[in-house]
Amino acid sequence: MIKQSEPVKLFWTGGWDSTFRFIQLLLIHKMVVQPYYIIDPERNSTLIEIKTMTDIKKALIEKNPDLNHFILPTIFKELRQIEKNEQIAESYKRLALVESIGIQYEWLARFCNAEGIKNIEISNETAIFDEDNRTRKLLGDDLDRFETERGVYYKLNERVKDSDKYKIYGNFIFPVFDYTKLDMIEISKKEGAFDVMKLTWFCHSPDRNNRPCGKCHPCRTVVREGLGWRLPFVAKLRYYTWPKLRKIANLMHLVPKN
Numbered sequence: 001m002i003k004q005s006e007p008v009k010l011f012w013t014g015g016w017d018s019t020f021r022f023i024q025l026l027l028i029h030k031m032v033v034q035p036y037y038i039i040d041p042e043r044n045s046t047l048i049e050i051k052t053m054t055d056i057k058k059a060l061i062e063k064n065p066d067l068n069h070f071i072l073p074t075i076f077k078e079l080r081q082i083e084k085n086e087q088i089a090e091s092y093k094r095l096a097l098v099e100s101i102g103i104q105y106e107w108l109a110r111f112c113n114a115e116g117i118k119n120i121e122i123s124n125e126t127a128i129f130d131e132d133n134r135t136r137k138l139l140g141d142d143l144d145r146f147e148t149e150r151g152v153y154y155k156l157n158e159r160v161k162d163s164d165k166y167k168i169y170g171n172f173i174f175p176v177f178d179y180t181k182l183d184m185i186e187i188s189k190k191e192g193a194f195d196v197m198k199l200t201w202f203c204h205s206p207d208r209n210n211r212p213c214g215k216c217h218p219c220r221t222v223v224r225e226g227l228g229w230r231l232p233f234v235a236k237l238r239y240y241t242w243p244k245l246r247k248i249a250n251l252m253h254l255v256p257k258n
Contacts, residue, residue, distance in 0.1 A: 049119035
């Protein structure tokens with residue numbers, strides 16, 4: 001039975017990590033889930049991600065029709081409609097000088113601030129390679145660990161509420177810091193949901209046939225984290241050849257270095 005408590009707010013993209021958390025909340029912790037998705041019109045994979053989320057919900061409900069009542073309609077917000085916030089923008093710029101973090105954290109922080117949303121879950125797993133754990137390294141000892149009915153999660157301590165860290169990450173909860181992508185495979189298999197996990201999407205720059213490119217950061221991360229089987233053959237070729245071709249092109253001044 002799903003617990004009749006306040007819905008868990010979750011940033012969901014149809015990607016591996018956030019879908020794992022989506023499944024975990026529903027099947028393991030028995031919670032009602034309220035998904036959120038920010039529409040970035042410049043992201044080549046936006047329509048694929050939206051379709052992927054629809055397919056995942058359909059697959060889960062086919063397995064367990066009762067879930068239809070506990071997956072709330074996804075709340076969509078267009079990036080251009082999110083209110084500007086100079087303080088958040090400046091905090092992000094300063095943090096980005098310390099650690100390489102994605103620009104999405106800036107606009108997710110602005111979204112939460114504008115909408116008055118607190119304690120929304122964001123899915124950052126533990127990467128196999130320590131250099132990929134940028135968010136956790138940045139937040140460091142200012143994270144507190146909580147054990148709740150929705151499982152273990154981490155959140156920034158309010159002692160740093162005046163910091164740049166808190167302006168960006170203060171409204172977020174981190175529920176999958178203790179899992180690697182390989183852990184997620186084992187858990188989803190145990191819950192009978194690995195077939196659903198295989199529906200997830202990850203590539204930011206799909207090719208003309210809507211297949212993973214093998215060149216973008218998410219594609220490269222998939223391979224680094226032990227999920228290289230998710231790339232089709234052509235994408236694997238690009239994965240292994242693209243860095244060498246780019247290096248040659250840089251040397252010949254054919255493409256920008258950054």
